[in-house]
Structures are given as structure tokens and as C-alpha cells.
Amino acid sequence: xKVLYLHGWNSVVxxxxxxxxxxxxxxxxxxxxxxxxxxxxxETAQRAFDQHQPDIVVGSSRGGGVALNMYSGSVRLVLxxxxxxxxxxxxxxxxxxxxxxxxxxKVVPFENSVELLSSSSLPETALIEVxxxxxxxxxEPLEALLRAVEGQG
Numbered sequence: 001x002k003v004l005y006l007h008g009w010n011s012v013v014x015x016x017x018x019x020x021x022x023x024x025x026x027x028x029x030x031x032x033x034x035x036x037x038x039x040x041x042x043e044t045a046q047r048a049f050d051q052h053q054p055d056i057v058v059g060s061s062r063g064g065g066v067a068l069n070m071y072s073g074s075v076r077l078v079l080x081x082x083x084x085x086x087x088x089x090x091x092x093x094x095x096x097x098x099x100x101x102x103x104x105x106k107v108v109p110f111e112n113s114v115e116l117l118s119s120s121s122l123p124e125t126a127l128i129e130v131x132x133x134x135x136x137x138x139x140e141p142l143e144a145l146l147r148a149v150e151g152q153g
Contacts, residue, residue, distance in 0.1 A: 006063030
């Protein structure tokens with residue numbers, strides 16, 4: 001499966017989560033998103049989407065805000081602790097979106113994902129509570145990410 005992975009603010013290409021997806025046989029496209037200019041990050045992500053036509057878009061933290069604001073047609077979104085409020089992002093997610101978030105996240109409040117779920121009319125099952133922090137880089141959240149990407153929610 002071809003995955004467009006949009007990293008978080010001040011994160012780097014080649015991190016734990018995209019590397020995990022690659023190690024499980026997925027082709028992962030990771031554009032380097034501008035850290036200071038949200039609009040430039042959005043333009044970079046949109047170009048990568050248009051060029052590579054991924055099967056799924058994964059957005060982590062700020063990358064989740066980018067994913068919500070780009071045009072992705074019918075391609076599913078998986079959002080990891082999405083910072084949609086912090087980065088002036090869209091207020092709703094499209095049907096079929098899955099959100100992975102830790103209730104113990106000290107960077108992006110878990111309640112923000114609850115609010116996004118509600119404003120988007122997504123089912124409660126679209127919010128997967130997992131992990132012990134914002135990074136979600138431990139085995140359990142990585143496995144949950146892999147299941148979400150592969151459509152096993």
C-alpha cells in the first residue's frame with residue numbers, strides 16, 4: 001500500500017512511525033514539511049499527494065492538521081494525535097477517518113480528538129485510544145497504526 005506520511009512539527013523524515021510502516025511492506029512517501037509556515041507545509045503535502053496518488057494519508061500531530069486541510073478526495077485519513085486546533089486547521093474530518101490518540105497526551109489534548117470526532121459525525125469507533133504519550137512510538141500504538149493503515153481499525 002502507498003502511504004503519504006505527514007510528520008509533525010519539528011519532526012523529521014525517517015522517524016519511528018513511517019519506518020515501522022515501511023518495515024511492514026508499505027511504500028511510504030514522506031515529504032519534508034516546512035516547520036514554520038503552515039501554508040507551505042500544506043502546499044508541499046498537496047504536491048506530494050497529487051504526484052504520488054497514495055492509497056492512504058497518515059498525518060501525525062501537525063501533519064494531522066495538514067492532512068485535514070489538503071484535498072485528498074476519497075483517500076482515507078489516519079490521524080495520530082492531530083493538532084487540528086493548534087495549527088488553524090479544518091474543523092471536521094471526512095467520513096472513514098480514523099484517529100489514534102493517547103488520553104495521557106500532554107502536547108495535544110485527547111479532548112481535541114473527541115471534539116473532532118463529534119463535529120465530523122464520525123462513529124465512536126473512529127477514535128482509537130492507545131499509547132502513553134504524544135509520540136505513540138511504542139509497540140502497542142505502532143501495531144494500532146499498522147492495523148488502521150491496513151483497514152483493520
